[in-house]
Amino acid sequence: MRIRLKYLFLILLWMSVPVAGFGALIIEITEGVEGALPVAVVPFDTSELSSEIPVDVGEIITNDLNRSGVFKAMDRNALVARPNYSAQVQYSRWRDAGIELLIVGRIFQKAPGEYDIQFQLLDVLKQNQLLGYSLPVKKRKLRSAAHEISDLIYEQITGTRGAFNTRIAYIKSQSEEARKYILQVADTDGFNAQTVLESDEPLMSPSWSPDGQSLAYVSFENKRPEIFIQHLASAKRSKISGFKGINGAPSWSPDGKNLALVLTKDGSADIYIMNIASKRLRRLTRHRSIDTEPVWSARGESIIFTSDRSGAPQLYEIAVKGGKPKRITFEGKYNSAASVSPDGKYIAMVHAERGQYKIAQYERETGNLTVITDSSLDESPSFSPNGKMVLYASTEGNNGVLYAVSIDGRAKHRLSDQSGDIREPVWGPYKRRRKR
Amino acid sequence: MKRYFSISSLSLTGMVVILVSSCATVQEMPIQDDAADRQLQEEVTTADGTIAGDSDGVYATAMSDETLTAQQLLEQTDTVLANRTVFFEFNSAKLTDKSLAILEAHGNFVAGNGNVSLRLEGHADERGSREYNIALGDRRAQSSRQVLLFQGASIDQIDTVSYGEEQPAMLGHTEEAWAGNRRVEIIYRVN
Numbered sequence: 297m298r299i300r301l302k303y304l305f306l307i308l309l310w311m312s313v314p315v316a317g318f319g320a321l322i323i324e325i326t327e328g329v330e331g332a333l334p335v336a337v338v339p340f341d342t343s344e345l346s347s348e349i350p351v352d353v354g355e356i357i358t359n360d361l362n363r364s365g366v367f368k369a370m371d372r373n374a375l376v377a378r379p380n381y382s383a384q385v386q387y388s389r390w391r392d393a394g395i396e397l398l399i400v401g402r403i404f405q406k407a408p409g410e411y412d413i414q415f416q417l418l419d420v421l422k423q424n425q426l427l428g429y430s431l432p433v434k435k436r437k438l439r440s441a442a443h444e445i446s447d448l449i450y451e452q453i454t455g456t457r458g459a460f461n462t463r464i465a466y467i468k469s470q471s472e473e474a475r476k477y478i479l480q481v482a483d484t485d486g487f488n489a490q491t492v493l494e495s496d497e498p499l500m501s502p503s504w505s506p507d508g509q510s511l512a513y514v515s516f517e518n519k520r521p522e523i524f525i526q527h528l529a530s531a532k533r534s535k536i537s538g539f540k541g542i543n544g545a546p547s548w549s550p551d552g553k554n555l556a557l558v559l560t561k562d563g564s565a566d567i568y569i570m571n572i573a574s575k576r577l578r579r580l581t582r583h584r585s586i587d588t589e590p591v592w593s594a595r596g597e598s599i600i601f602t603s604d605r606s607g608a609p610q611l612y613e614i615a616v617k618g619g620k621p622k623r624i625t626f627e628g629k630y631n632s633a634a635s636v637s638p639d640g641k642y643i644a645m646v647h648a649e650r651g652q653y654k655i656a657q658y659e660r661e662t663g664n665l666t667v668i669t670d671s672s673l674d675e676s677p678s679f680s681p682n683g684k685m686v687l688y689a690s691t692e693g694n695n696g697v698l699y700a701v702s703i704d705g706r707a708k709h710r711l712s713d714q715s716g717d718i719r720e721p722v723w724g725p726y727k728r729r730r731k732r
Numbered sequence: 733m734k735r736y737f738s739i740s741s742l743s744l745t746g747m748v749v750i751l752v753s754s755c756a757t758v759q760e761m762p763i764q765d766d767a768a769d770r771q772l773q774e775e776v777t778t779a780d781g782t783i784a785g786d787s788d789g790v791y792a793t794a795m796s797d798e799t800l801t802a803q804q805l806l807e808q809t810d811t812v813l814a815n816r817t818v819f820f821e822f823n824s825a826k827l828t829d830k831s832l833a834i835l836e837a838h839g840n841f842v843a844g845n846g847n848v849s850l851r852l853e854g855h856a857d858e859r860g861s862r863e864y865n866i867a868l869g870d871r872r873a874q875s876s877r878q879v880l881l882f883q884g885a886s887i888d889q890i891d892t893v894s895y896g897e898e899q900p901a902m903l904g905h906t907e908e909a910w911a912g913n914r915r916v917e918i919i920y921r922v923n
Contacts, residue, residue, distance in 0.1 A: 498898040501863055520893045521866065542870055542894065545863040558863065565867040586867040602864050608823070609864055633861035646861045653859055673905060675861055691858075694903050720862065 332368035332707075333453065334394050335361060339372065340401040340413070341380035349403060351438040353413060353445070357399060359485060360446035360460040363700070364684070365707020366453070370395060382416050387423045395420050399449065409435045413442075417449050427452045431730075439488060444730065457726065459680040460484055464687060465492070465502040465511055466698060466721040478716075479513060481528065484680075484723070486698070486711035492526060493533075503546045503555075504724045512536070512546035512555060523557060525572070537570065547591050556580075556590035556599055567601055569616065580614060581621065589633050592616075594640030600624065602632040611645060611658075625658065627665045633676060637683040642703060644668075644677035644686045655688045657703055668705030678723045689719040802845040803922045812837035817901075818876060820914040822857070825871040827879065835876050838918055839883025842890070852876050853917040854894040855901070857910035862896055869894030876916045 339354040354372075361367035376393045379385045380402050390398055401415030410432065417427035427448060433441040440461055447458030461484075468478040477499040482489040493499060497516035504511060510527045523543045526533035537543040541560035548555060555570045559577075567580040567590045581587040585605035592599060593613070600613045603621070609632045612621040625631040630648035637643070640660070647656035647667060655669040655677045673691040680687065685700045696719035698711040806813060818831035827835065842848055854869030854876075873892040880890055902912040 498895065500866075500896075500898065516895070516898075541892070542866060544866050558867070560867075560870060565870065586864065586871065588867045589861060589863045602861065604823075604864075609860070630860060632864050648860065651859075673858065691905065 332366060333396055334370065335367045335397040335399065336370040336375055336390060336393075336395045337361070337372075337399045338375060338378050338380065338401075340403050340415070342403050345403060345405050345411075349411070349438070350435070351442065353401065353403065353438065353442040354399075356439060356442035356485070357446050357449070360443060360458075361449065363485070363707070363709045364450060364458075364460075365702045366450065367397075381414070382418055382425055382428075385418060387418075387420050390420045397426075397449075397453070401445075406432060411435070411438065413445070415445055417452060439483060443483065443485075456682050456684060459682045459684070459723070459726070462681055462726060463508070463724040464678075464698075464721050465504065465724065466689075467499050467502065467719055469696075469717040469719075471717070479511070481511075481724075484700075492528060492531075500720065501545055502720060502722050503548050504722055505548050506550055506552045506725055508725045508727060512548060514544050514546065523555075525555075536572065536575065545589050549592050550594070550596040556592065558588045558590065567599060567614070569599075580616070580618065587612075591634050591636055594636055594638055600634045600636060600643060602634070611643065625665070631656070635677045635679050635686070637679045637703075638681055639683055642679075642683065644679060644688075646675050646677065655686060655701065657686070657705075666705065668701050668703070669699070669708070674699075676720045676722075678721055680723050681726045685723075687721045687723045689721055801922075802841075802848045805841070806848075806920055806922065813841055816918045816920075817915050818918075819911060820872055820916075822910070822914065823860075823868065825868070825875045827875055831876075832879060835879040836883055839880040839885050842880060843884030843886075846886075846889075847923045849889045849891070849921050849923070850880075851891040851893065851919040851921070852880075853919060854892065855899065855913055855915050855917070856897045857913045858897045858900065858905070859910065862898070866894050866896035866898075869896045872914075872916050876918075 337354050337358045342349050358369045361369050376389045377386065379400050381400055385398060385400065398418040398420055399415060400418065401413060404412040406412050413431045413433060415429060416425050419426050429448065431441050431444065443461035446460040450456070450458030450460070463481050464484055465479065465481045468480055470476045470478065474496060477495045477497065478491055479493040479499050479502060480489050480491050492511060495515060495517050497519065500514040502511050502513045509529065510525055512523060512525045514521050515524050521543050522535055523537035523546050524533050525536050536555065537557055539559050539561040542558055542565055544558040546555050546557045553572060555572055557568055557570055558565050559568050562579065564584050565586045565588050566582060567587050569578045569580055570576065580599060583603065583605055585603050587601055587603045589602040590599045596616065598613050598615050600611055602609050603612050606623070608629045611624040611631050611634050613624055614621040624643065625645070628647055628649050631645050633646045635644045643658045643660065645656055645658065647654055647665070652672040653674055654667050654671065655674045656665050656667045658665045668686065669688065671690050674688050676689045678687045683703065685702055687698065687700045689696050690699050695717045698718055698721050699708060700711065701708040808814060812834060815834040818827065818834055838850070842850060852873040854873030856865035856868045870892070873894055877890050877892055881887065900913045901915065902909040
């Protein structure tokens with residue numbers, strides 16, 4: 297008996313160690329992940345410029361690379377030298393400092409308000425150039441160009457396209473005297489926030505059009521939930537669904553032609569598909585339970601949704617052409633708000649265990665469910681367009697804050713430049729590639 | 733539906749008592765609150781000569797609920813109708829006995845006052861996903877609506893909406909705040 301107890305204690309100890317280690321690892325993420333590639337980004341040379349440049353391109357790249365969890369950038373103050381192009385580089389000094397990749401660059405003035413950013417990605421060990429580009433850029437697009445460089449570096453090293461130069465949408469709420477609800481779009485690092493819509497009544501559930509030009513969302517501006525579509529550049533908006541009862545959870549199909557949505561006009565909450573051009577509706581689910589939060593599979597042939605038909609919310613999948621829904625999740629008593637990775641291999645979701653709401657990732661092939669966040673009120677997971685990160689909302693005090701976590705849960709970062717109560721983040725699609 | 737029937741037939745009797753007692757409270761108020769006012773009224777009636785009696789019974793009839801507008805009834809703070817919020821368990825739209833009694837009182841009132849309409853606003857606590865909570869708040873508003881309809885309120889008199897977790901009544905991440913936010917609010921409109 298004594299031995300057994302001892303044995304049990306050992307098992308418990310063994311079980312608790314990796315959990316604690318996992319937590320500690322996440323806290324250290326801003327410092328970089330174990331196994332992350334050591335890189336150095338030298339501040340880009342701006343000495344040729346006639347006036348001061350408003351953006352620190354090198355710093356943006358440094359932050360992007362660190363956030364990915366794939367790279368660990370050397371502190372700027374610790375840089376062993378400050379070369380600006382390959383010919384100035386003494387590789388041995390960087391190798392001795394443990395650096396494997398070096399990024400150097402120069403910014404030239406092309407015309408007033410127009411720049412040319414030249415950069416090189418250098419392999420310290422092989423002492424050669426992996427990547428070299430000259431990017432023409434307008435002043436207001438400087439931050440975007442820096443993210444573009446991060447994307448190129450990320451793709452060169454990992455083989456996967458980077459998603460730094462994309463945008464996110466989210467809902468922000470400010471409670472001064474009267475509560476205001478604001479739909480905003482920002483860069484993936486939280487900068488360049490722009491207001492899309494402001495309202496005295498709740499705004500919810502933003503969904504990107506696959507071309508990144510428009511957002512669908514729910515607005516309570518008429519004291520009830522209705523679905524609107526808004527073109528971002530022109531701010532032109534139209535109500536697309538204003539039936540009696542709930543009009544909710546819009547989700548744009550991958551081909552951009554249809555919207556999956558939730559209506560209660562025929563009874564309990566069910567999933568419908570609306571053709572955006574014709575506004576024609578087709579009912580997809582028919583059940584007295586709650587069916588909600590539809591999202592499209594990667595190729596658009598099925599819809600994954602939340603239903604409490606089993607008694608508690610779980611994820612189900614149904615073919616877009618109709619049929620019998622198939623239950624996907626069985627682990628835990630609360631699984632909802634699915635986000636499908638662009639390759640279709642993973643589903644991120646809100647997963648509750650013992651009253652703690654976390655983000656979990658489900659691998660479709662193996663059926664493995666992995667919890668990837670560690671607070672108690674996490675929600676609204678949304679995959680990055682390259683499927684490597686999951687953006688989600690968490691809570692700090694009475695405010696919502698945004699985080700992004702790598703799909704394996706190892707790298708996590710909080711989005712900067714935030715104030716107010718922020719929630720429901722959705723990661724936008726890739727922008728069109730620049731012609732090269 | 734069957735359950736509503738059996739409980740509501742019981743509490744209908746209760747409702748009569750409640751309504752009667754609420755009338756009584758109204759009648760008593762001016763008398764107790766302001767003796768001078770009552771005196772003035774008595775003088776007027778005496779001058780008219782139409783009402784000779786000064787008994788409380790005669791006076792009470794004049795102030796019966798026919799003269800109280802629906803608005804006035806709703807403004808009373810010590811009746812069942814003054815309860816404008818019903819609460820729910822986690823992830824549930826099931827009505828407690830107390831909620832049922834409150835909703836039945838509102839149902840009777842609405843059924844008896846054609847010029848009154850109301851809006852049932854369903855809410856959820858912050859836990860879980862937001863659109864699921866919208867659907868949950870809707871389910872709570874719908875189960876409340878069923879009670880009102882059963883008491884004789886007409887479909888046109890009742891509007892429902894769900895705000896999910898978007899408009900909490902209480903801030904914070906405690907059991908207490910969550911319980912206070914899992915609710916249906918009854919918002920009246922008197923035409």
